[in-house]
Amino acid sequence: MADFSLGPKARAAGYRLAGFDEIGSTNSEALAAVAAGDPGGIWFAALKQTAGRGRRGRAWESPSGNLAASLLIVPDAEPSILATLGFVAGVAMQNAFARVLPNGAVRIGIDGADTLDGSGRVALKWPNDVLADGAKVAGILLEMGKTPQGRNAIVIGIGVNVIAAPSGLPYPATSLLDLGYEHKAEDVFEALAEAWVDAFSLWSDGSGIKQVLAQWRASAAGIGSPVAVAQDGVVRRGIFETIDASGRLVMRDDDGARIVITAGDVHFGATASARS
Structure with a gap:
């Protein structure tokens, strides 16, 4: 049984949570919720997705034990500004991994995918991937929706390879288990939800995007390569x-x-x- 929970920072910020053992797609669940009038500020998290999707409609495999999480929010910003929330999610995911993985756990990225100064362990790959040892360990998907009142809503979907990585991809992929670290998806989710609070606060309805991008660049894969x-x-x-x-x-x-x-x-x- 899934045992997802929010940490103290996320609870204090007013976030809510719906957890599932299995679901078609957490993004679809979130989009349905906003169409039904949910005010936002709610996470949908699952141990398994049967109809997950990535960018450009690609399938995103999520076997039981991996993490699929989607956050529905209705911020006061235009669509062009909302699109920058992918960088907020990247910063939050990188900080969540810093909490979950012990210091030095992940080697510098391979094949030119380390940070410019060679200090990167977990790196952010433009536009929406997270790498560990140069291989994809997490992905981010943004989807827009509308409230019944016509306000812009956005769903930030995040998939993390906790126990298994997809095979047959045109790029390397890995999982936390492949890296030698046994974690529960629930623990990764709690770290992510806590890290999101800080990154989203920095974003501040788009007025802090300069600061968010500065943090994103500091962990960027491949700059100078x-x-x-x-x-x-x-x-x-x-x-x-x-x-x-x-x-x-x-x-x-x-x-x-x-x-x-x-x-x-x-x-x-x-x-x-x-x-x-």
Whole structure:
């Protein structure tokens, strides 16, 4: 039986929780809740998803024992500002792992996916992944909804590979168990919900996005390394320079041209350097 709970910081901030052993999709549950009039500030957490999804409608495997969690909120911000909540979630997830994993537990990322100064253990991969040892250990999916009154709502979905990682992916993936650490999904969730309170407070309805992005960059994977970004069948290659003030990826191609990327699939290191 699932035993999800909120920590003292999340409870004090007024968050609520609905926990499940198994569910189709925590994001779908959250979207249904806002359509039914839920005011937001509620987490939906499950040990197993049977119909989970990732970016661009891709399936997201979540066997029993992994964590699927979605937060429904109705903040006072425009859709363009709400989109930056993915960076808030990344910062919260990185801080949650810092609480869950012992210091030094995860090696520096491989294949160019470490931080610029080489100090990274858990790294944030643009736009919405979390890496450990250079492999994906968690993913983030934002979906918009509307309240019955027409207000913008957003669901922040987070999947964490606690006991198992999906196979057959075009990129490396890992789990906390693969890394040698046995944790319950419930413990990871409580750490995440606590870390979210601080990151969301820093965001402050979008007025603190500069500070959030600064924290995100400090744990970013691949800055200063070769990067390849695939967009609708076209691959752009260059050096990953930074994330700009709007959260877009900035790269410099071989001719020295500055390219700003709004969306795409990112690959680092040897994969990025390969020529098709």
